[in-house]
Amino acid sequence: MVHSFIEAFNDGSKQIAKNNALSELKSRCQSMQFVAHFHALPAPVFSPVLDIVSTLCVDSNDHDSLRDDLVALLFDVVGGAACVGYPTPPFAKALSTLVHSVVHAIVEIGDVDLDASFALHLQTLAACLRGNVGVRLFVSELSTRKELVRTLALLLNRTDDASILIHAMSVLACLVLQEPMGRKLFQPKNVAHALTLVLSIVDNNPGTAHASSMLMTTRLDSSACSIDTTVPLHMASVNLVLDLAAQPWILSQMEIADEMHQLLHIMLPRLHMQETIPRLHVALHFLHGVASMSYRLRKAIGAKCPPLATSMAGVLHPSPVIAIAATKF
Known part of the structure; x- marks a missing residue:
């Protein structure tokens, strides 16, 4: 299917063939299993798809505008992919436009909580940055980088929307966590607030923080391979915790934080x-990440872990995504 998509856009196919290929890719990306398989493709296959989607993202009539349906597809294509290097020109253009869009929205729009496009663009930018050193380097080299960091830092005090807060902190963690400004932004009290926010999200407690549905695509399905509407925000939340915990000065705080042990209590x-x-x-991803970072938290997981026969059954799960995640854990 991926090869057919590439061929439709590279061999001069008619527009109807391109539209059909694009619709097929959007449909397939509703499957967790397909997305996991797609992210594992070698770079020579993955990169052309990323370039095509990136090119389509940017409005051909207005190079500072983005097509939101294709930004959502870019989120699926990039988020979790392991072979995204330094951005190619099409991907670089999409990234710079995303940064411009996020900064412009924070500066110009009074209430970004109500702007669905802003939420989608912020979510996608966070997904592009996380785990991709080349993307981080490219964004750090942009002339708008300082303005992006400044406006996102201001945004943290302007919104109560849980999803926007999570993705804003994720972008900031990717860009400044290892800098002096990162130590200021993620000082102990702010890390504690972040843990409380994550806890409220994964515990599905709407009374603590409201999770906006605007950046969670409507992909409800009861099948094993479907992407639940809450998954992107839950995964982004635990990824933020793991990114912060990668810094020893934050990990030492997390190891003794009540919120961290409550997260373990929820996930196990x-x-x-x-x-x-x-x-x-989400639970396996979080527990594996925590266990690999901290001996102290690994001991806590071992002490609270369900019986081995129950927890190890995951390696035989019919979904390959879960079986692989359980094997890692």
């Missing part, structure tokens, strides 16, 4: 075969 009971695949996937 999900390790059973009757749990929904999206929730089980």
Whole structure:
């Protein structure tokens, strides 16, 4: 299917063939299993798809505008991919336009909480930055980088929207966590606030923080391979915790934080075969990340872990995504 998509855009196919190929890719990206398989493709196959989607993202009539339906597809294509290097020209153009859009929205729009495009663009920028050193380097070299950091830092005090806060902190963590400004932004009290926010999200407690649905695509389906509407925000939340914990000066705080142990208390009971695949996937991803970073938290996981027969059954899960994640854990 991926090769057919590339051919449709590279061999001079008619527009109807391109539209059909694009619709097929959008449909396939609703499957967790397909997305996981796609992200594991070698760079010579993955990169052309990324370039095509990036080119389509930017409005051909207004190079400072983005097509939101294709920005959502870019989020699926890039988020979690392991072979995104330094951006190619098409991807670089999409990234610079995303940065411009995010900065412009924060400066010009009074209430970004109500702007669906802003939320989508911020989410996608965070996904592009996370785990991709080449993308971080490119964004750091942009002339708008300082303005991006400044406006996002201001945004943290302007919004109560849980999803916007998570993705804004994720972008900031990618760009400045290892700099002096990062130590200021993520000082102990702010890390504690971040943990409380993440806890409220994964515990599905709307009374603590409201999670905007604007950046969660409507992909509800009861099948094992479907992407639940809450998964992007839950995964982004635990990824933020893991990114922060990668810094020793933050990890030492997290190891003794009540919120961190409450997160473990929430995630560990999900390790059973009757749990929904999206929730089980988030739990395994979080627990594996925490266990690999901290001996102290690894001991806490071992002490609270469900019986081995229950938790290890995940390696035999019918979904390859879960089986692989369980094997890593």
